[in-house]
Structures are given as C-alpha cells and as structure tokens.
Amino acid sequence: NAGVTQTPKFRILKIGQSMTLQCAQDMNHNYMYWYRQDPGMGLKLIYYSVGAGITDKGEVPNGYNVSRSTTEDFPLRLELAAPSQTSVYFCASSTLLAGWNEQFFGPGTRLTVL
Template identity: 90%
Template structure:
C-alpha cells in the first residue's frame, strides 16, 4: 500500500490564481481530512469527509472547496489564492469514526502564494 499520497509536493501561485491539491488513499478508508499548518503552529482542520458524497467544514474552511466523488480521492480546491493561504497542507485518512482509530497522514504539499 502506498498509503496517503499528495500532489504536488510544492507549488508557487500568484494571487488570484486557482489550483487543486490532490489527495489519494489506497487503504479503503471512509474518513478523509484536509489540514493546513502555518509556520510554528499546529495543524488546523479545513474540511473533512465521512464517505463518498459527504463533506463537512472544519475549523478554517473559508477560501477552500472540496469534493468526494470516490472513496479514494479527496481533492482540495483553492479558487482565488491569497497570501494568507501560504501554508503546508496535509491530507489524512482513517478507516472509521472515533478517536480510537489512527489517522494516517500524507507527506504534505507546500504552497506559496505571492
């Protein structure tokens, strides 16, 4: 199993541009998450999904959109990039609900908005 994979690893965007961060997991996990990590800070939840076709907002959803058409994929869309979205983005997944289940994290995507 490759686990959780994210592409790209690094990207520079200009203000106002849009892009999609890709996340794929091959563990047949139902739950998937997007986090952002600003310098010197912990991770903050952007959006999460409990299964295909179901998504919900996290702590910092503004400026982002998500979709979940398949179990494997959970892309994160930035429509109008702003400097405040400069961050490292992590995707994670786990099999079922609850804190007893481990979240598996991807390697992260570093995004710089100039």
C-alpha cells in the same frame, strides 16, 4: 500499499490564481481530512469527509472547496489564492473503527502565494 499520497509536493501561486491539491489513499478508509499547518503552528482542519459524496466544514474552510466522488480521492480546491493561504497542506485518512481513529497523513503540499 502507498498509503496517503499528495500532489504536488511544492507549488507557488500568484494572488488570484486557483489550483487543486490532490489527495488519494489506497487503504479503503472512509474518513478523509484536509489540514493546514502554518509555520511553527499546529494543524487546523479545513474540511473533512466521512464517505463518498459527504463532506463537511472544519475549523478554517473559507477560501477552499472539496469534493469526494470516490472513496479513494479527496481533492482540495483553492479559488482566488491569497497570501494568507501560504501554508503546508496535509491530507489524512482514517477508518474510525471501534473508536480507534488513528489518522494516516500524506507527505504534504507546500504552497506559497505571492
């Protein structure tokens, strides 16, 4: 199993540009999450999904959109990129089986907005 994969690894955007961060998992997990991590800080939840077709906002959703058309994929869309969106973005998945919510993280996408 590849686990959780993310593409691209690095990206530089200009202010106002848009892009989609890709995330896929092959563990058949129902739950998927997008976090951002600013330098020296913790993880903040952007959006999450409890299954295909179901998404909900996290702590910092403004400026982002998500979709979940399949169990495997959970892309994150940035519209009109701003310097404040410079961060490392992590995708994660979990099963939430019997109260066990271990989250498996992808390697991250380092995004710089100039």
